[in-house]
Amino acid sequence: MRISNFKFQLPNFMKYLLFLCVLLMIFASFAQAQIAVKGETIWTMAGDPITNGIVLIKNGKIEAVGTELQVKIPSNYRIISAKVVTPGLIDAHTVIGLNGYLNQPHDQMALDGSSPIQPDLRAIDSYNPEEILIGWVRSYGVTTIHTGHQPSALVPGQTMIAKTVGKTVDDVTIVPGAMLNVTLGESAIASQGRSPGTRAKQVAMLRAELLKAGNYKGEPRDLKQEMWKKVLNREIPLLVTAHRAVDIMNALRIAKEFNIKLVLDGVSDAQQVMSEIKTSGFPVIVHPTMYRAGGETENLSMETAAKLKAAGIPVALQSGYEGYVPKTRIVLFEAALAAANGMSRRDALATVTIDAAKILGLDNRIGSLVAGKDADLAMYDGDPFEYVTHCTGTIINGNVVSDVIR
Amino acid sequence: MKRHFCSFLLLISLFGSILGQEKPTAFINARIIPIVGQPIEQGILLIQNGKIKAVGDARLVKLSSDVQIVDLNGKVIMPGLVDTHSHIGDGSGADGSSPIQPDVRILDSLNPRATSLQRAQSGGITTVNVMPGSGHLDSGQTLYIKLRDGAVKIDDLLIYDKDGKFMGGIKFANGTNPLRTGSGNFPGTRAKSAALVREQFIKAQEYKAKIDKAGNDKTKLPNRDLAMEALVEALEGKRTVHFHTHRADDVMTVLRLHKEFGFKLVLQHVSEAWKIADEIAKAKVPSSIIMIDAPGGKLETMDVSYKNGVALEKAGALVGFHTDDYITDSRLFLRSAGLAMRAGMSREKALYGMTMAGAMMLGMQDRIGSLENGKDADFIVLNGDPLSVYTHVEQTWVDGKNVFDRSIPTDYLTAVGGFGATTDRLVHLDCFDGDVEGGQE
Numbered sequence: 133m134r135i136s137n138f139k140f141q142l143p144n145f146m147k148y149l150l151f152l153c154v155l156l157m158i159f160a161s162f163a164q165a166q167i168a169v170k171g172e173t174i175w176t177m178a179g180d181p182i183t184n185g186i187v188l189i190k191n192g193k194i195e196a197v198g199t200e201l202q203v204k205i206p207s208n209y210r211i212i213s214a215k216v217v218t219p220g221l222i223d224a225h226t227v228i229g230l231n232g233y234l235n236q237p238h239d240q241m242a243l244d245g246s247s248p249i250q251p252d253l254r255a256i257d258s259y260n261p262e263e264i265l266i267g268w269v270r271s272y273g274v275t276t277i278h279t280g281h282q283p284s285a286l287v288p289g290q291t292m293i294a295k296t297v298g299k300t301v302d303d304v305t306i307v308p309g310a311m312l313n314v315t316l317g318e319s320a321i322a323s324q325g326r327s328p329g330t331r332a333k334q335v336a337m338l339r340a341e342l343l344k345a346g347n348y349k350g351e352p353r354d355l356k357q358e359m360w361k362k363v364l365n366r367e368i369p370l371l372v373t374a375h376r377a378v379d380i381m382n383a384l385r386i387a388k389e390f391n392i393k394l395v396l397d398g399v400s401d402a403q404q405v406m407s408e409i410k411t412s413g414f415p416v417i418v419h420p421t422m423y424r425a426g427g428e429t430e431n432l433s434m435e436t437a438a439k440l441k442a443a444g445i446p447v448a449l450q451s452g453y454e455g456y457v458p459k460t461r462i463v464l465f466e467a468a469l470a471a472a473n474g475m476s477r478r479d480a481l482a483t484v485t486i487d488a489a490k491i492l493g494l495d496n497r498i499g500s501l502v503a504g505k506d507a508d509l510a511m512y513d514g515d516p517f518e519y520v521t522h523c524t525g526t527i528i529n530g531n532v533v534s535d536v537i538r
Numbered sequence: 539m540k541r542h543f544c545s546f547l548l549l550i551s552l553f554g555s556i557l558g559q560e561k562p563t564a565f566i567n568a569r570i571i572p573i574v575g576q577p578i579e580q581g582i583l584l585i586q587n588g589k590i591k592a593v594g595d596a597r598l599v600k601l602s603s604d605v606q607i608v609d610l611n612g613k614v615i616m617p618g619l620v621d622t623h624s625h626i627g628d629g630s631g632a633d634g635s636s637p638i639q640p641d642v643r644i645l646d647s648l649n650p651r652a653t654s655l656q657r658a659q660s661g662g663i664t665t666v667n668v669m670p671g672s673g674h675l676d677s678g679q680t681l682y683i684k685l686r687d688g689a690v691k692i693d694d695l696l697i698y699d700k701d702g703k704f705m706g707g708i709k710f711a712n713g714t715n716p717l718r719t720g721s722g723n724f725p726g727t728r729a730k731s732a733a734l735v736r737e738q739f740i741k742a743q744e745y746k747a748k749i750d751k752a753g754n755d756k757t758k759l760p761n762r763d764l765a766m767e768a769l770v771e772a773l774e775g776k777r778t779v780h781f782h783t784h785r786a787d788d789v790m791t792v793l794r795l796h797k798e799f800g801f802k803l804v805l806q807h808v809s810e811a812w813k814i815a816d817e818i819a820k821a822k823v824p825s826s827i828i829m830i831d832a833p834g835g836k837l838e839t840m841d842v843s844y845k846n847g848v849a850l851e852k853a854g855a856l857v858g859f860h861t862d863d864y865i866t867d868s869r870l871f872l873r874s875a876g877l878a879m880r881a882g883m884s885r886e887k888a889l890y891g892m893t894m895a896g897a898m899m900l901g902m903q904d905r906i907g908s909l910e911n912g913k914d915a916d917f918i919v920l921n922g923d924p925l926s927v928y929t930h931v932e933q934t935w936v937d938g939k940n941v942f943d944r945s946i947p948t949d950y951l952t953a954v955g956g957f958g959a960t961t962d963r964l965v966h967l968d969c970f971d972g973d974v975e976g977g978q979e
Contacts, residue, residue, distance in 0.1 A: 233834025268832055404957065424864060425960050433955035457835030457865060465831060468927045469870075473954055519876025519927050 165530045166190050168205040169509055171217030175478075177486040177500040187217060189507040192530035197501050212532070214524055216516055218481060219501050220275025220508030222488035223463045224417045225371070225397055225450035227282045228265040229294065230258045233459045239263075242282035242453070244289075248322055249341060251312050252355035253289030255280040261294070261304045265460045269451070270296040271534045272464045273510025273523045276306070278492055282453040283315040283373035283398070285322075286334055287341075290359065291371060293492055295508070297533040306494065311371040311395060312363055314338065316379035318428045335382050342390045369393035375400040375419070375428040384412050395491060397450070399440075400425075400432035406443050415446035415491045418483075420461050421469035423452060437483060438474030448488035449480075468517035477517065513537075562586035563606045563938075566596065571616040571924070572909035573893050583615055585915040588938035593909045616889070616924055617909050618664025618916035618936065619871055620896025622826040623780065623806050623860030626654035626868060631670020631678035631709065637716060637724045638738050640708060640772075641764035642678030644670045650689035651962050653952065658868035659685045659942040660953040662918040662931040663861075665697070665896070665906055672711035672782040673718075675725065675735050679768055680780055681706040682900050684916070685934075687941040697902070705900070707804070708772055710735065711782035712791055713838045732791055739799045742769035778802040778901060780826075784809040784838040793821045804899045806860065808850075809842035815853035824856035824899050828866065829874040847878035851887045858895035869953060876925040889924060914938075 167189040174185035176197055186203040188195040196203050205211065232239030241258035244250060259279070269277070280291030291311045298304035316334055328334040345360030362368045372383040375398045387394045394414040400423075402409060402416065409416065418437045425432050433439075440447040449470060451461040463484045471480035482488075489499025498506050507530040514521035526534040563585050570581035572593055582599040584592040592599045601607075627648040632639035648668065658666060665684055670677040682705040683695040696704040712731050718724035725731040745766040752758035760766075771777035779801045781792045789808060796803045805811075805825045811818060818825060827846045834840050843849075850857045859874040861867065866874065875888040883891075897907025905914050915938035922929035930953070934942035942949050951959045 233832065233840065234837060235835050236837065264834065265832060401957075422867060422870065424867070425955055426864075430960040431955070431957045433959070435954050435956070454835075457839065458831035459835040460832045462831055472928045472930070517927055519873060519925055520880045522880065 165192065166206070166209045167507075167527070167530065167532075168209040168211045169217055169511065169527070170200075170211060170213045171511070172215050174217045174501065175219070175481055175485075176502065177219050177478075177482060178502050181478075185217075187501055187507075187509060189509075189527070189530045192507055194501060194503050194505050194507050196503055212511070212525065214511035215514055216512040216521075217501070218273065218510045218512070218516060219485045219499055220506075220510050220526065220528060221273045221463055221467075221484045222448070222492070222499060223269065223274050223277045223279075223451050223484070224448035224488040224491060225291075225452065226269075226277050226279045226460060227453045228269065228277065228451075228460050229260055229263050229279050230255060230281065231265075231453075231459070232260065233264045233268075235456070235459055242280070242288070243284050245285070248286040248320070248326075248328060249337065249356070250285070250289055251287050251341075251359035253281060254309060255290050255292035256301050256305060256308045259292065259294065259301045259305075261298050261301055266296050267534075269460060269462055270526055270528075271523060271536050271538045272462050273512070273516070273526050274463060275508040275510070275526060275528045276489075276492075276494075276498055278310060278488075280311070280371075281313050283313065284319055284453075286315060286320045286328055286337060288313050288315065293494065295528050297528050297531070306497070307492075309359075309362075309368065310492065311369050312359055314370050314372045314383075316372060316374040316382055317376055319373075331378065331382065335386065338386055339389070342386070342392075363392050364390060366391070366393050369395045371395045371397050371417075373397040375432075377401040377404045379428075380405050381408065384408060384414075387412070387414070398429075398452075399436070400429040402436050403433065403439055404431075406439065406445075409440075410443050410445050415448070416440055417448045417450050417488075417491060420450060420452045420463075420466040421473065422461065422466060434469055434473040437470040437480075441475060441479050441483075446487060446491060447483055448491045449483040464516060464523070468519075471517050477515075480517070560587050560938075561604050561606050562591055562602060563608060564599075564601050565608045565610055565615060565919075568610040568613055568615045568919075570909060571614065571889065573617055573890055574908035574910055581615070583909060583917065585935075585938045588915050590909060590911055590913050590915050592911060610919060613932065614920040614922065614924065614929075615909070615917055616920065617893040617907055618918055618934065619662045619892050620858070620900065620902075620907060621658065621663045621666045621861050621863070621868065621871060622804065622858050622896045622899050623669055623828075624658070624663075624666045624863045624868065625669060625671070626652065626658050626666065626863050627668055627683075628652045628654070629668055629670065632674045632676070634721070636722070637674050637718075637734060638676040639674060639678050639765070640676055640738075640768035642670070643681070643706075644668055644678060645681050645692060645704070645706070648681065648683075648692045649962070650692050650695055653960050653962050654863065654868070655685055655689075655695075656942070656949075656952045658861075658863065658871075659687075659934050659936075660931060660944070660949060661861075661867070661869040661871045662920075662934055663868055663871055664916040664918075664934060664936045664941075665900065665902070667707060667780065667860075667900055669709045669780060672709070672715040675710060675712070675716045675731055676738070677709050677711065679706050679777070680709050682902070684936050685941060686936050687939060699901075705902070707778040707780045707900075708768055709780050709782065710792075713782070713784050713788045714836065715782065728788065728791070732795065735795060736798070738765075738769060739773070739795070739801075742766050742773055743799075746770045746773055772801045773799060775800075775802045778804055778899070780804050780806050782806045784842070786810040786813040788838070789814060790817065793817065793823065796821065796823060802901075804858075807839075807862075808846060809839045811846040812843050812849040813841070815846075815849040815855060818850065819853035819855040822855075824858060824895065825850055826858045826860045826896070826899060827878075828860055828862050829877040830866070844877055844881035847888065847891065848882035851883055856895050856898065857883075857887065858891045858899050872924055872929070872931075873927070876927070879925055885925065892924075 281289035894907035
């Protein structure tokens with residue numbers, strides 16, 4: 133590659149020129165990774181919002197955050213301006229990537245109906261990073277999703293945490309086995325005489341699994357037991373979807389008996405057992421604000437998130453599982469409705485950024501705009517929560533991954 | 539005891555309104571969005587006996603001495619919202635016996651005490667086209683209702699036309715929902731769907747010809763056929779066809795049927811309207827669209843777009859909105875207009891779509907949809923910009939009666955949800971909260 137050597141025929145020379153161009157483009161794209169995002173308002177989610185601020189991005193990480201007076205933009209940085217800048221949004225619980233937008237059997241991979249207890253099912257083995265719905269939520273500013281099996285069986289499988297852009301599951305995954313899904317209540321009652329047919333049976337089956345795993349010594353290898361063992365060793369929490377108060381209390385009772393970690397999910401009846409949830413110390417990923425009330429979710433409220441927050445319970449919002457239309461919700465919109473129903477704008481934004489990151493155990497990497505964290509940002513042309521505001525761009529790991537105006 | 543007293547109060551108020559003795563009420567200090575005409579910054583809305591008596595600038599509206607004043611302190615008034623396609627009221631239409639059942643009326647299945655009706659009131663909806671489902675080519679007759687309070691029977695919610703008949707349309711569907719391969723006489727393809735619908739409308743044309751031929755000679759009338767009667771009403775333009783359709787080719791099929799049979803038509807959903815907005819405009823057919831948070835969920839809505847509103851607006855077609863409740867929540871109906879504006883629709887047309895456009899689609903443009911003298915006193919009070927997420931509907935009024943008030947605990951419960959919010963009320967008269975089942979902690 134001695135480009136000073138010009139003893140070539142013209143076609144060869146052209147080849148070199150082409151090669152040079154490609155090299156230049158690669159350098160250019162590296163240069164693009166050095167970005168300065170200017171925002172009239174920057175919600176860092178680490179302290180007060182900054183007026184007329186700058187976020188410097190270098191090599192996929194946040195280099196500096198501050199006001200225009202504090203942060204100087206180096207000359208080779210690409211400048212992107214936005215009215216409002218927030219950390220990339222985090223959807224604390226979804227099923228997209230396993231379930232797709234077509235809603236046909238071949239793209240619905242979030243539930244295997246062969247058995248009610250399948251802790252060995254890894255989300256990564258079903259995850260399609262190119263699913264249309266992932267691009268859809270990305271274009272509204274969602275940069276990280278906690279996704280997995282759908283809450284329609286007692287133990288439907290594992291969850292994973294991924295960034296919302298990338299070609300392969302390896303490219304996108306942050307945590308391959310984040311939590312183990314458990315569903316209590318009506319939606320995990322099996323039909324036609326199969327187990328579990330009642331709530332009491334659900335709890336009995338879970339206790340039996342946990343008891344058995346307590347005696348598991350690792351030989352011969354058993355994928356199910358290995359997963360339960362991680363739960364018993366408090367390496368991963370159970371993500372328990374429970375809507376009715378009785379189911380929430382069942383979850384807390386199991387956690388106490390086996391000294392395991394929980395993340396409560398859904399919790400439509402939260403307001404009836406608020407002090408019990410608070411005492412347990414477990415965080416909550418609450419149902420989407422606009423979730424449909426009916427059956428075991430009949431008592432849900434648009435104010436549940438606000439009331440949990442007011443009680444001092446760690447709370448994140450989620451897009452949840454949808455069986456029909458919309459095939460996914462968008463946490464930006466769910467947080468907006470929470471802000472319209474009793475939550476402060478900052479707290480509502482926290483449910484889809486820093487507070488979600490904390491519950492997922494990733495607040496050292498994502499969820500706020502702080503030097504050293506991943507450069508995941510969302511940009512808006514106004515208050516992110518207003519219906520008529522647009523998401524003008526999304527940045528993940530320092531790359532502009534969406535610039536459609538949504 | 540309370541309930542008897544309540545009925546007594548009702549009787550008195552009824553008696554009063556029969557004699558035309560109701561005092562006029564003036565809502566003052568309001569920002570009024572009349573929909574027809576420019577917004578009025580410092581406006582007065584004057585109502586009496588369920589009708590609008592005056593609407594205009596505070597300096598121009600004359601108030602009589604007996605008027606009751608309601609000071610709104612700068613709040614916003616706009617017409618009650620018109621939902622052109624909803625499934626509130628626990629209704630059901632046709633059964634599995636046949637794909638085309640024009641004789642089936644959703645009227646005969648509605649529960650006037652369903653909480654879904656109150657949810658709609660809390661979202662500012664005052665008039666609704668309640669439809670049967672889309673699992674048939676024709677799942678039956680729809681019903682236009684007003685969300686009045688205190689209904690004990692569905693009759694209390696009906697809207698009557700000039701001939702004294704209660705108003706409603708008829709629901710048709712194409713695309714994938716009515717396809718049931720191998721299920722009796724249901725269609726297995728789109729072409730078959732169209733053929734079956736054409737066959738029935740041709741039969742109805744023949745039935746109508748017999749009636750026309752009989753003239754005044756009752757002995758020559760054909761035997762009564764309830765299905766044919768409903769389709770004849772559609773052919774005569776007395777019963778609007780509300781056609782569920784998603785994909786562009788399916789919409790074109792509907793337009794073809796419309797051209798062949800000349801029925802009054804409202805396109806419902808129209809998920810791919812943005813692809814053929816000019817064709818829809820050329821056919822002079824209105825579209826009732828829906829705002830869904832993500833594409834897909836079914837194959838024929840892969841390309842649904844928030845841009846449908848702006849595309850149709852730019853093409854010059856009439857655009858309205860619907861909740862399709864439970865698909866979207868009646869309490870958040872205004873959100874549909876907000877999202878349409880987000881995608882480029884003008885504020886004016888988005889708000890027009892929530893009100894006047896819907897009134898036109900239901901053939902009620904002379905009675906509802908805007909705040910104008912002589913129209914029904916159907917309106918809502920908002921605490922801010924109707925298209926802001928932070929704005930709440932504070933009051934809903936139907937025929938001059940308050941049917942929702944966010945400051946009343948039971949109504950608040952309906953609006954935000956919570957324990958008991960979805961329990962149907964036994965009696966839901968607002969004069970006594972204690973009579974409201976499910977409203978208590």
